[in-house]
Amino acid sequence: MTDRSTGAQAETRPMTHKEILEALTGLLLAMFVAMLSSTVVSNALPRIVADLHGDQTGYTWVVVATLLAMTATTPIWGKLSDLFSKKLLVQSALVIYSVGSLIAAFAPSMGVLIGARVVQGLGVGGLTALVQVVIASMVTPRERGRYSGYIGAVFATATVSGPLLGGLIVDSPLGWRGCFFVGLPIAALAFVVLQKTLHLPTVKRAVKIDYLGATLIMAGISLLLVWVSLAGTDFAWVSGTSGAIVALGVGLIAGAIWVEARVAAEPVIPLRLFRDRTTALATAASVMIGVAMFGATVYLSQYFQLARGMSPTRAGLMSICMVGGLLLSSIVTGRIITQTGRWKKWLVGGMVLVIAGVGLLGTIDADTPLAVVGVFMAITGLGLGATMQNLVLSVQNNVKQADLGAASSVVAMFRSIGGSVGVSALGAVLAHQVTASFKDGLGALVAKGQVTPDQLASLQHSTGDIPDISSLPAPLAALYESAFGAATGHLFLIAVPFAVLALVCVLFIKEVPLRTTIDVSESATEAGVVASGEPVDWPAFEAPDEHVVAASGDGPREEVLR
Incomplete structure (x- = not known):
């Protein structure tokens, strides 16, 4: 081992394509688990809320609880990945996710279920941040598009199979509780595969964890x-x-x-990252995309079940439309970006499609032909596939390896913040609009004598629970479906301005050709080239050997191959 006091630099062998694919298998399994945690529950939520006697607020919070925990902890996971073993952190996130899943599976009430979803969110936050960081540690930005197709495929598989699995499980003797068991075997398999295949340099240096900053960030975001x-x-x-x-x-x-600017020696979110124009604009765009994507699309499953009378399984099949477009554009754009090194035009084109898709979905109601709804979803999916991964890629291309975890997690965190705000705010709008429309329509039914006094009395004593449509009299069921369909379309119209703002941010990002090195050269960074956003001719990658010892401002740092 190289003597740490010398500051000499020896070299480590880069991973081969075969080794990358082997490690990528475990990482993609972990990513699949993270995505499955949301998608497998989406079609089960109406049944869960009805079984546990919840209401629309409870429905929203089952989703928001995970997003909130994921959002608040993502930057912490990202910062820890710059300091500790990335493999150990990913495995820890898998364990936390599994514990949360077990608690959720046996939840006796909405309160316990929401608490379990918070625990799941802690693990999902780690998986969301760390998988991207680990991949970026193995593959250069120029080659990363080659592997982004795999990420897109996993995203598509989880998004399609999740609602389908959830629907099938809910309709089976297992019931909705089985939805929380399905990810456990996959998490265990990912843990084992990563243990055997992932070998990355582990940073060993004096560490000062920013406990105060992390606590303030989590508390502030959570309160808002x-x-x-x-x-x-x-x-x-x-x-x-x-x-x-x-x-x-x-x-x-x-x-x-x-605290981050003045006190912390190792800030959770290094504020200097925002001096980079690309990072600042990509972060702002991520917030807007989060609102548009999560805020509106999370209620599509509810739309298909409550406004269109579909079973959970059929509602899951409808998600193929959006995910098919996402998968296609993710793979195609990833390959082209790897070949050309140019990414901005795909970001711009993707955002234009997102705006078009969300705007068209704003026109749907309970009577819109399903084929038309499917086309609108496919357009949205094509835009999202060309946008989400490439926003993260643009940021990773501009930061040094030492800041990779923090920068990647910042983008993911702000996207989650946007999603959390979108789900919460639009959920409140949805509940208000459905209630108002239902009451207005109810007056007309009462005037026509289509609602009996007993039925009216039962509705007046309702606690706001989401009703079982099949148990309602035909006039009331039709009224509720119409109200819910119109309200869902209104949510997408609200999301359109946020998508437009994301496009504006993307337009102002200055394109930097993707570098062919794992790390940014110290000379380029110190000269302010990256921060200025000007194109850089990155130096060729020099293959290291066994150990890398690099001096930092705080003292020597040693990376040992694990």
């Missing part, structure tokens, strides 16, 4: 997301409670910014 979720239902948007929560949340985030 709680406010977005509960305002308008549990308390008014403009009220003393709202003011107190917002003031405290903003204060905590301001404190976190001060």
Whole structure:
């Protein structure tokens, strides 16, 4: 082993294509588990909420709880990956996810289920951040498009198979609880495969974990997301409670910014990353995409079941339309980007398609032909496939290896923030619109004598639970389906401006050709070339040998091949 005191640099052998594919198998299994945690439950949610006597707020929080925990912890996982063994961290995230899944499977109430989803979100946050970081540690940005097709395929498989599996499981004797067991064998397999195949340099150096900054970030983000979720239902948007929560949340985030900028030796979110124009704009675009993508599409399964009367299995089949487009564009754009090194035009084109798809979905209601809805979903999927992975790629191309985890997780975190805000806010809009439309239509039915006094009394004493459509009288069922269909289309219209803002951010990103090295050269970074966003002729990759010892500002650092 090289003496740490000398600061000499020896070299480590880069992974071959075969070794990358072997390790990638475990990583993709881990990513599949993370994505499956949301998709497998999507079509089961109406049944879960009905079985546990929940309401629309509970439905929203089963989704938001995971997103919130994932969002708050993603930057922490990313920073830890810059300091500790990436393999150990991925395996730890798999274990945390599995524990949360077991708790959710046996949840006796909505409260316990939401708490279990928080635990799942902690693990999913790690998997979401770390898989991208590990892949970036193995593959150069120029070659990464070659492997992004695999990521797109896994995303598509999880998105298609998740709702289908969830629907089949819910309709089987296992019931909805079986949805939380399905990911456990895959998580175990991913753990074993990673143990055998993933061998990356492990950073060994003096570590100062930013506990204060991490706590302030999680608390501030969580409070603001709680406010977005509960305002308008549990308390008014403009009220003393709202003011107190917002003031405290903003204060905590301001404190976190001060700690990250002035106090922390190893900040969870290095603020200097935002000096890079690409990172700042890609982060802003990620927030807007999160609102448009998660905020609206998460309610499509509810639309197909409650507005179109589909079973969970049939609702899952409808997701093939969007995922098919996503898979196709992800693979095609990834290959072309690898060949050319140019990525911006695909980002711009992808965002144009997202705007078109979301706008068209804004026109749907309970009577829109399913084939038309499927076409609109496919257009949206084509846009998302060309956008999501390439936004992360543009950021990873501009940062040094030492900041790779933090930078990647920042983009993922802000996309999750956008998703959490979108799901929460649009869920409140959906509940309000459905209730208002249902009450308006109910008056007409009462006037026509199509609702009996007993039925009206039962509705007046309703706690706001999501009804079982099949148990409602035909006039009431038709009214509810119509109200829900129209409200879903309205959600997509609300999402359109956010997609437009994401396109504006993408247009202002200055394209830097993808480099062919794992790390950014110190000379280029110190000269401010990367931060300025100007194209750089990256030096050729020099294959290392066994150990790499690099000096940092805090002292020597040693990376040992594990």
